[in-house]
Amino acid sequence: MRKLLASGLFAALIAGPVAASGLMIEVAGQANGTVTIDLLEDVAPRHVAQITALAADGAYDGVVFHRVIDGFMAQTGDVEHGKMGSDMRSAGTGGSDLPDLPAEFSDVAFEKGVVGMARSQSPDSANSQFFIMFDEAPFLNGQYTVVGRVTDGQDVVDAIKRGTGGNGAVVGEPDMMKTVTVTD
Template identity: 75%
Template sequence: MLKLAAAFSLIAGSAFASGLEIQIEGEGANGTVKIDLFEDVAPKHVEQITALAAEGKYDGVVFHRVIEGFMAQTGDVQFGKLGEDMRRAGMGGSERPDLPAEFSDIAYDRGVVGMARSQNPNSANSQFFIMFAPGHFLNGQYTVVGKVTEGMDVVDAIKRGSGQSGSVKGQPDVMTKVTVTE
């Protein structure tokens, strides 16, 4: 019965899912990244991410902003699909509503996954970023949603941006498949 409940929660995209498995391909990174999601820390954010992943919305989305020594950002399901006009990548979200901040005491260390947002702390939607190195100036400013548990070497290989604010020139690396895991 417990397995059935867990399977239903994954299908429904609820906060009971515990992780993501991301297949990445590109000029830089090629491999799998596994992320443990923190449902107890940021339940609304985890629910939104898992729902978008279960719907296949993250499949084909690029890493549009990648800054050496800082982080790799992805998740723009509106404007960040591979093959589309990359000039708008990073400006969109999803059809779902923006989320209220769920700040915590978890530090932005290497491998931590956080939600991207605009100046408004309550504007996170679908975009997220993975830290290459500690960035404690983000602590308490951005919602932490998880941590990389496997594949940090793949994250480290993501093609770096050379444009303004870390935008990736040419063909960016892409999340080819994002799967919700138990």
């Protein structure tokens, strides 16, 4: 809790969501370019508030795409263990100092460019990690919280370095979110 209070994130969440309508992500690595995401505040207000607070605090800067499955999705957002230069063996196992969120399921379909919140087996365990779809995945509909949609830069998303094996773990140097900026 001390880290949370010191970072200002707790105060931002209590005060309410940062006024935002999207994120601008500068991707670096095999894929290079800008991805613009429209956040769906009306669909998942708590999740959007948490992502926005983390982005505004710079928590996502330097975080890698640790799980990337061709034809499915690219996952990132582990602000605890997913920073470039850290021990990548733990990437994907962490979250943030903020609390996990209760699910905000909707009828928004998981299609190419849709952004969803990653979670563990519990529907109420989403925290900081999110994924961007390469293609449609109807089996995720109503099972994961949708938080946004790519409005520009899907070609950059499509170029993100793919992982290997069933879990899509990226071998070698993964692509990363160099900077993540909250947009109006």
